[in-house]
Structure formats: C-alpha cells, structure tokens
Amino acid sequence: MTQTAPTEDVLSAPHVLEYPYRRSVGPVLSRFFTALRERRILGVRTRAGRVLCPPAEADPATGAAVTDEYVEVGPGGAIETWTWVARPRTKQPLARPFAYALIRLDGADTALLHAVDAGDPACLRTGVRVRPRWRAETVGEIGDIECFELES
Amino acid sequence: MSETPDTAPVKTIKTPMRLEYQYTAGIATTRFLRGIAQGKILGQRCPSCAKVYVPPRGSCPRCAVATEQEVECSDKGTVTTFAIVRVPSENLDVPLPFACVHILLDGTDVPFFSVVQECPLEEVRIGMRVQAVWVPKAELGPTLQSIKWFRPTGEPDVPFDQLQEHL
Numbered sequence: 001m002t003q004t005a006p007t008e009d010v011l012s013a014p015h016v017l018e019y020p021y022r023r024s025v026g027p028v029l030s031r032f033f034t035a036l037r038e039r040r041i042l043g044v045r046t047r048a049g050r051v052l053c054p055p056a057e058a059d060p061a062t063g064a065a066v067t068d069e070y071v072e073v074g075p076g077g078a079i080e081t082w083t084w085v086a087r088p089r090t091k092q093p094l095a096r097p098f099a100y101a102l103i104r105l106d107g108a109d110t111a112l113l114h115a116v117d118a119g120d121p122a123c124l125r126t127g128v129r130v131r132p133r134w135r136a137e138t139v140g141e142i143g144d145i146e147c148f149e150l151e152s
Numbered sequence: 153m154s155e156t157p158d159t160a161p162v163k164t165i166k167t168p169m170r171l172e173y174q175y176t177a178g179i180a181t182t183r184f185l186r187g188i189a190q191g192k193i194l195g196q197r198c199p200s201c202a203k204v205y206v207p208p209r210g211s212c213p214r215c216a217v218a219t220e221q222e223v224e225c226s227d228k229g230t231v232t233t234f235a236i237v238r239v240p241s242e243n244l245d246v247p248l249p250f251a252c253v254h255i256l257l258d259g260t261d262v263p264f265f266s267v268v269q270e271c272p273l274e275e276v277r278i279g280m281r282v283q284a285v286w287v288p289k290a291e292l293g294p295t296l297q298s299i300k301w302f303r304p305t306g307e308p309d310v311p312f313d314q315l316q317e318h319l
Contacts, residue, residue, distance in 0.1 A: 010182045011294055015175035020242040021167045033162035091170055140162035 037140040043108045045069040053108035074105035076131045084121040115147040180210035185294035193225040203261035226258035227284035230310045251276040270303035279309035
C-alpha cells in the first residue's frame, strides 16, 4: 500500500459505533421466538401451502398474509449455501472459524440463516445435514441456538 | 430476560449493532483536537470561497481545494437547529431529556454539534446565543469531551434570516 507520509503526527483512537436496539417482533415472530425458548423451531404455513421458516407475516412469493397454522420444523436440516468466516470478529456467534449458512430445516420450504460449527470448510457442501446445538439456558432469541453442527 | 416469566410470549428481542473502528483523525482534525486540548477552537478557511470550516477536514467540499489557513474561532455561537432527546438508550449516560444542538460558532460557516445545558428545555430555540462550557484547565485533552456543553449567554437572539444559509 502506497501512502504519503504524514507531515506531523496524527491522532488516532478507538471508536465504537454501537446501537443497542431492542425491537418488537410482531405477532408471527413472537410465536417463533417463544417456541425457541422451549427448544422448538416453528414455521408458518402460507395460503399456498408452503412452510416459511423463519416465519413471516406475509408470503414473500405472493404478498398475501400467512395462515395461522404454525408447524414445528427440524430440528435437523440441510445446508443450501454458505460462506466461510475464517477470522471471526468478537461479536460473531463463534470465536473459532465457522460458516454462515442458509439451512433448510426438515419440513420447511425456506431457509434459516445461522452459524455452522463445521471445523473445516472442506466439510461443507450443498445438502450437508446439520442439527442445532442449543444453549443450556434459553431466553427466546435466535442465539438460543448456539449454532448448528454437522450430523453424524 | 429475568423480568419476564418463562411462560409469557416473547414480544421483543435485542438486536445490537456494534462497529469497532480505529479512527485516525487526519492532519486537519488532529490540529483541531490539539487546539481543543489548549482550550481553543481552530477552524480552517477555504482559499477560494472564504468559508470557515470547524472542525476542519483539510479541504472545502464545495470548491474541492485544500484548506490550509488556520482560524481561531470564538467559543460563542448561535443555535441553528436542535432536537430534544427523550428516548433512553443503554449506552447513553446523559440524564434525559436533554437538547442536542447545532451551533454556528461566530465567524464560521458550518454548524458544530453539541449539547445545551443550564437552561430549561422549553427555552432552547433557533437563534439562541450560547457559549461553550469547558472542563477545568487541568482536564483539557484532545477530545470534544473537553467542551462539557454550551449554555445560554443571555444575548438577544439572532434573527432567523441571518441563519437561513447555515441550516
């Protein structure tokens, strides 16, 4: 990297930009997070009969409101696609290298984004089976699933 | 969440965002911060349009030329706009409510962000004259925290049409 040398010492300091938001989740995701606290994963059925997990208030394909039929999905599922995080940052889900993956849970027609503790990126490919690793204490948030791990 | 019984539906979640940077001030802002550490507010004047920028960034965004002429600015100014903050945030340690303001320091051309204290909130207004309240000399440092806040001077308000260009 070519840089012009500064003509005098410039000041430099750590700068943290932080938004500690708490957001309301709405009626549909309320069901999802409440179920997570009980270590269950819920999807919601659309009018077209598909199961959305994570659930949404409207079918992304049609825009129509979803039904009020909630379906327990997973807990296992298959990786659709992933990206490898070789150098995790401090606030990321795992301290060691991991994958962010879109995971289609059994019984769902859409994919959930979560961390996969795969150890080695060579273990990853589309269709690889994973299952959730739950935290000892659950509070009703996505982090109640610490991460997914490879089945078998 | 300890305040919610385990059977109550989950209504809210925390979605924190945190970005950790190493901020390098650059030459112009470094000079400004070293000035602050001496209790002085240093701006820079554009050689082309003569506008005075504070804090200086080293160039004029309108004329796209370097600003090198240093100008010592007054620590008195005029409120150009304000917002009353009433919503708590976990990382905010200022007692609520308080007034965030933009202040046009005398002789400068861009407003400066700060907080107004020592005045009832309902009196904070566009055109109000204010002056910086500095920390004690021994505590001055190269940080904007050297200015605790601004307080009203009691001078007559500046009419709106004189501020219009600087909103």
